[in-house]
Amino acid sequence: MIRIRFSAVILCVTFAFSAQAGDMDAMTANCNGCHGDDGVSQWDDVPTIAGLPQFSQADALYLYRDGERPCVESDYRQGDTSRAATSMCDVVADMDDDTIEEIADHYSAMPFVAAEQDFDADLAAAGQAIHESECDRCHSDGGANPDDEASILAGQWMGYMRASFEQYASGERWQDDKMAEKLEQLSADDIEALVHYYGSQQ
Numbered sequence: 001m002i003r004i005r006f007s008a009v010i011l012c013v014t015f016a017f018s019a020q021a022g023d024m025d026a027m028t029a030n031c032n033g034c035h036g037d038d039g040v041s042q043w044d045d046v047p048t049i050a051g052l053p054q055f056s057q058a059d060a061l062y063l064y065r066d067g068e069r070p071c072v073e074s075d076y077r078q079g080d081t082s083r084a085a086t087s088m089c090d091v092v093a094d095m096d097d098d099t100i101e102e103i104a105d106h107y108s109a110m111p112f113v114a115a116e117q118d119f120d121a122d123l124a125a126a127g128q129a130i131h132e133s134e135c136d137r138c139h140s141d142g143g144a145n146p147d148d149e150a151s152i153l154a155g156q157w158m159g160y161m162r163a164s165f166e167q168y169a170s171g172e173r174w175q176d177d178k179m180a181e182k183l184e185q186l187s188a189d190d191i192e193a194l195v196h197y198y199g200s201q202q
């Protein structure tokens with residue numbers, strides 16, 4: 001991920017030329033049409049982006065732009081819902097690095113709000129045990145710690161999490177090699193238990 005660290009350095013140099021406040025408002029209004037007000041999603045298949053670490057958000061947007069992460073076509077959920085469905089790949093297709101860094105700054109500064117959703121307590125307990133032995137090293141505090149720069153799992157929408165695990169398993173979504181070793185060892189039941197554990201943290 002040297003490329004991404006490097007662009008953070010460029011950001012410091014070129015910050016003065018970054019997008020105007022008005023552009024940013026229009027852009028975030030577009031994002032919020034799917035991700036919810038202030039990036040807090042109300043929809044099971046759309047992740048909350050508020051409060052995710054800046055690095056994870058920028059990384060996700062670079063991966064979409066570079067075609068290293070699959071994009072689901074999605075309808076707008078609020079605001080002008082007659083807008084044509086689009087995907088994350090289209091959203092970031094023409095975005096320059098400075099804009100990506102800035103928009104990631106914007107949403108990482110917003111408070112993360114855990115999704116209110118139904119979960120199975122027994123599955124969640126089984127998931128917690130797996131998490132603590134296999135995942136907490138990188139996703140500490142049950143996956144709630146933004147300082148890990150490994151996204152936020154605790155309180156994220158379960159439908160989105162399931163889809164993410166499928167994309168990792170199929171190799172369509174880029175992942176850390178050491179995480180891949182861990183995920184490969186998990187059964188479908190283990191994954192479902194982990195999804196309930198993350199969803200149980202509200």
Ligand code: HEC
Nearest residue numbers: 030031034046047057060071072074075076086088091103
């Ligand atoms: C038309 C709906 C739509 C719009 C508009 C949209 N998104 Fe998304 N976004 C999604 C969906 C659905 C996903 C998850 C599925 C996928 O990966 O395609 C997602 C995923 C993401 C992720 C990955 C989160 C993670 O945890 O890895 C980030 C970051 C993100 N969007 C940021 C943005 C930003 C910033 C904007 C505005 C510039 C935006 N999105 C506009 C629907 C949308």
Ligand code: HEC
Nearest residue numbers: 056059134135138149150151152164176178179182183194
């Ligand atoms: C070696 C460190 C490491 C280990 C171990 C690890 N992860 Fe990760 N994980 C990461 C990083 C880094 C990211 C962010 C990837 C990115 O920026 O695209 C991530 C992302 C994720 C995501 C995507 C979150 C999102 O917002 O879409 C899920 C789900 C996930 N990990 C689950 C797990 C589970 C479950 C385990 C244990 C079985 C695990 N990880 C073990 C480092 C790790």
